[in-house]
Amino acid sequence: MRNTRALLLAGFAGLVSLAFFAARSDAKPETVVKIADGVWFREGGTDGHCNNTIIEMKDYLIVVDANFPSGARLVMEDVKRLSSKPVKYVFDTHHHGDHAYGNSVWTDAGATTLAYKGVVEEMKRREPARWQASAKTRKDVAELNRTTVEPPKQTFDKKMFVLSDSTRRVEFHFFGWAHTRGDGFVYLPKEQILASGDAIVNGAFNALMDANIGNWPNVIRAAQKLKVQHVLPGHGEAAGKDVMDGQILFLTELHKAVKAAVGQGKKLDDLVVMKNGAPASTSVTLPDSVKHWVGGGFPGQVQAAYEEIAQGKPYGEVTGGK
Numbered sequence: 001m002r003n004t005r006a007l008l009l010a011g012f013a014g015l016v017s018l019a020f021f022a023a024r025s026d027a028k029p030e031t032v033v034k035i036a037d038g039v040w041f042r043e044g045g046t047d048g049h050c051n052n053t054i055i056e057m058k059d060y061l062i063v064v065d066a067n068f069p070s071g072a073r074l075v076m077e078d079v080k081r082l083s084s085k086p087v088k089y090v091f092d093t094h095h096h097g098d099h100a101y102g103n104s105v106w107t108d109a110g111a112t113t114l115a116y117k118g119v120v121e122e123m124k125r126r127e128p129a130r131w132q133a134s135a136k137t138r139k140d141v142a143e144l145n146r147t148t149v150e151p152p153k154q155t156f157d158k159k160m161f162v163l164s165d166s167t168r169r170v171e172f173h174f175f176g177w178a179h180t181r182g183d184g185f186v187y188l189p190k191e192q193i194l195a196s197g198d199a200i201v202n203g204a205f206n207a208l209m210d211a212n213i214g215n216w217p218n219v220i221r222a223a224q225k226l227k228v229q230h231v232l233p234g235h236g237e238a239a240g241k242d243v244m245d246g247q248i249l250f251l252t253e254l255h256k257a258v259k260a261a262v263g264q265g266k267k268l269d270d271l272v273v274m275k276n277g278a279p280a281s282t283s284v285t286l287p288d289s290v291k292h293w294v295g296g297g298f299p300g301q302v303q304a305a306y307e308e309i310a311q312g313k314p315y316g317e318v319t320g321g322k
Helices: 002-023 069-082 103-108 117-126 129-135 216-224 242-263 288-293 298-311
Strands: 031-036 039-043 052-056 061-064 087-091 112-116 154-156 160-164 169-173 185-188 193-197 230-233 272-275 278-282
Touching: 031 230, 039 069, 052 069, 052 185, 061 069, 069 103, 087 103, 103 112, 112 117, 117 154, 216 242, 230 242, 242 288, 242 298, 272 298, 278 298
Parallel strands: 061 087, 087 112, 112 154, 193 230
Antiparallel strands: 031 039, 039 052, 052 061, 160 169, 169 185, 185 193, 272 278
């Protein structure tokens, strides 16, 4: 019964998380900031849009994350103001709608969408159900008149894929299952810049419906082995490398607190109060050291951690293909 409830809540949690992204009052939507020569960070924040990173190569541009269709079009307009070079590659850091549903917008404009193979595998698990649900609430998805998301046109299956020319080296890394099974990172070794997708966020933006909560900190620790000075997250403001420690600490404290409750024999109903079929409040508290990552979605995060620990498998496996 509990597993069935988790499956039903997973899709709702995704929709709630996107609404929460759009509701943040401290975001700086549609702001483009220069991080280094030829590298820009564009903060999303409105209409559920994710952040984007734009990277200039000798003859072309790389955009990190396809965004929602409406977000993709806004990024395109900003890109034109930044450079006259064409966008050749758009990298999907993972399969979620706010990072990949704009794929066909970019390919129609001549770009090649790129991702780690796990992104396509997750799309096969989760779609077309999520696309069709999104089309009922989002005009930009519905107006594409597609039955499902367009998968990346090009994938790689190694731990690292590289694009380079005489001006810059860009590395695409896969470190394991964290936010999703297919999380990809973009790393610029010379500039020491890391674009993290949602594997690292700066604020209360963590969506766990496809996550491996227990392994997630290990993925970030692997990324920390790179020389990083700037982190460009999937949501929230650009940050320094300390945001990686903060993300690890939040996930660790969440897992530890819920595991302790399970060890005391507590059930989900003891930890989370449901309202209208969704997690509404929780008795679990975390230290002030991670309050930056705790927000309106915290009861759902406690529920996800409980299901992962109680069932002994990643929460993204608990939710199956929903």
